[in-house]
Amino acid sequence: MSSLALYNTMTREISSFVPLKPGQASLYLCGATVQGSPHIGHIRSGLNFDILRRWLEKSGLEVTFIRNVTDIDDKILQKAAIEQIPWWALAAKYEREFSQSYAALNVAPPTYEPRATGHITQMVELMTLLIDKGLAYAPGNADVYMEVSKLDSYLSLSHQRVEDLQSAGDGAGSYKRSPHDFALWKGAKAGEPAWSTPWGSGRPGWHLECSAMIHTYLGEAFDIHGGGLDLIFPHHENEIAQSQGVGWPFANIWMHNAWVTAAGEKMGKSLGNSLQVKALLKKVRGIELRWYLGGAHYRSMMEFSQVALDDAVTSFRRIENFLNRSVEILGHQLVPTLSPDFVDAMNNDLAVPVVLAQISENMRIGNIAIAADDRGKIESSANEIRGALEVLGCDPFDPAFAKDGADLSPALDGVIGIALAQRQAARDRKDFAVSDEIRDGLADLGIAIEDTSQGPRWSFSPTEKW
RNA sequence: GGUGGAGUGGCCGAGAGGCGAGGCUCAGGACUGCAAAUCCUGCCACACGGGUUCAAAUCCCGUCUCCACCUCCA
Structure with a gap:
């Protein structure tokens, strides 16, 4: 029987997962900045970590999973101005869209889903600690900066050297002592939302939010911190700087999911709205989109294409059809079962593509059993397939995918x-x-x-x- | 310039020294009144040039191409 091993961005190797507290697992995933409609790249991140969470739970661990909502940010203010609604109304609108998209793809709600603006007090406390330790400074304009050169180590996650970084481009007139220093707190400009602090009124910097929320919900040390590849620098480096700066051990393992690309490039606004979740859900069912997005390994880039999505839909419907036939023949519902091969694959850094191959092979065996009317083999194959699909979040019998309205x-x-x-x-x-x-x-x-x-x-x- | 990732069959997508994952598509066959579904068979791939090895998609050296991050980013 294998045990779970995961790739750790910090060490750059796959190593055995040992929870800090036996029988428990604590996870933090950087969630969305709710400034626009979710596209499949955003959702892939939530989906990948949903599979991890399901597997940890299936492995018998009690999981505390935090995914935050960043509801205050420059872009939110800009877009609110464009749409001529309050910033909080814009944030609420897109937060709801994210929630609906997660739900449509059967991404389970996190244990707690904190909003940044609900944790200003904790952020001010953290800044106070950092200033007291001499690691941060308030230059007097209501900004607060982290002084990178005062840190014992910096950039350990991205394995870079400060002097190799391109200049931040902060020109003359900046309040920063070094261009590499980053903002913990941004002083408010006229008309902007602001919260008061001992150093002046303003709003939190993005990095500070996560450090404060993690400490609130998971404490000084926790098991796994996740996010998209692009967050490694600066976001996660800066979280490490803030949290370890005040002496918290912070994350034990760092996990990063890869992109969904389109036309070979990272998804961005320029590609239009066609890859928004709500647009794709007009074409395929949520469970089918999940099957497609979840099918690639989480550390592999995925090149989106309609052909590939159609292929995935076709193959998923075959599986679904097999399960439905099995239930009809057996006359009772399937019991999700985990095969040893499946357990081994999932334990090997969540080798979902290997699981997909296992499902196909199991289905072939099951279909032969249907032709031979071998109920025992039909049942064992179908049960194992359902067991695998359940962990992948693609169980067709999951009530989460049930259609609304009366059962006709x-x-x-x-x-x-x-x-x-x-x-x-x-x-x-x-x-x-x-x-x-x-x-x-x-x-x-x-x-x-x-x-x-x-x-x-x-x-x-x-x-x-x- | 710095730090990483990638190039696999018509398409998608695993693997990481030796038995050609799997899916989709296509072709042929079995079954069928015909279809559909299913099963069987076929399409024997790893960017390029060297090298190591009994054996290389996998290791080493070099080359080309593409992508990401370097203070907005899932």
């Missing part, structure tokens, strides 16, 4: 049954024109008919989406 299946089943009886009568008298007419008519309504050795069965057919 029994009525539909009856109505379609009548049509199928008519068709069978036509087939019995070899009147294939009529039988095909019935089948085609149902197909036009999105109902696919298959003739199996156990008789005809119906299902909702894939429709052309693009």
Whole structure:
């Protein structure tokens, strides 16, 4: 039996995961700055860490998972001005969109989801500690800066040297003692939202927020800190500087997810809105989008393409179809089961692509078992597939993916049954024109008919989406 | 300039010294009244040039191309 090993950006190797507190795991993921609609790149990050969280829980650990919301930021202020609504209204609007997107993809809500603006007090306390230790300074204009040269170590995560960094571009007139110093607190300009501090009124810098919230919810030391690759520098380096500066051990393991790219480039506003979650959900179901986004290894770049998404949808529907048939044949719901191979794959730094191969192989075995009417093998294959899908968050029987509204299946089943009886009568008298007419008519309504050795069965057919 | 990542079959996407992951597509076959579904078979790939080795997609050296970060970023 293997045990979980994860890649740590700090050490740049895969090493065994040993929780700080036996039986527990504490995770912090840098969440969204709610200044726009979520695109699939944002959601991939939440999704990758949702799979990690599910696996930790499945492994028997009690998980505390924090994902924050950055609800105050330069861009939020800019966009609020453009949309002519208060900054907090803009933040709330997009926070809700993020929540809806996470929910549509079955990304479970974190244990706690703190907003930056709710933790100003803790941020001021942290700044006070840093100033008292001589690591930060307030130049008198209501800004507060971290003095990078006073730190024992800096840039240990990105393995860079301060002198190799390109200049920050802070020209003359800056209040910074060094261009590499970073803002803990930004003094307010006229008309901007502000909170008062001993050094003047202003708002928090992005890095300070995470350090303060982590300390509030997870304490001085915790197991895993996650985020996108681009956060390594400066964001995570600066979190380390702030938190370790006051003596907190901070994160034990650093994990970073890779991008979703489009046209070979990092996703950005210039690519338009087509890759927003809400746009894609008009074309594919949430579970299908999740299957696609979650299928690549979290540390691999993903090049988005419609063809690849369509492929993923096709393969997922085959699996779904197999599970549905298995339930029909067995006459009872499947019991999610973990195979030893699956456990080994997940323990190896979440080797999801290997799991996908296992699912395919298991499905082949299961389909052969259906043809041979071997109920034992059908059940073991289907149970293991459902067990794997559950951890991946793609269990088709998960109520999270249930359709809204009344369940019409029994009525539909009856109505379609009548049509199928008519068709069978036509087939019995070899009147294939009529039988095909019935089948085609149902197909036009999105109902696919298959003739199996156990008789005809119906299902909702894939429709052309693009 | 500094720090990292990547180049795998028609497409997507794993692996990381030796038995050609898997998916999608396509072609052929079995089954079928015909379809669909399913199964079987085929399409034997690792940017380029050297090297190490009995053996290299995997290790080493060099080259080319692409991407990311370097104070807005998932």
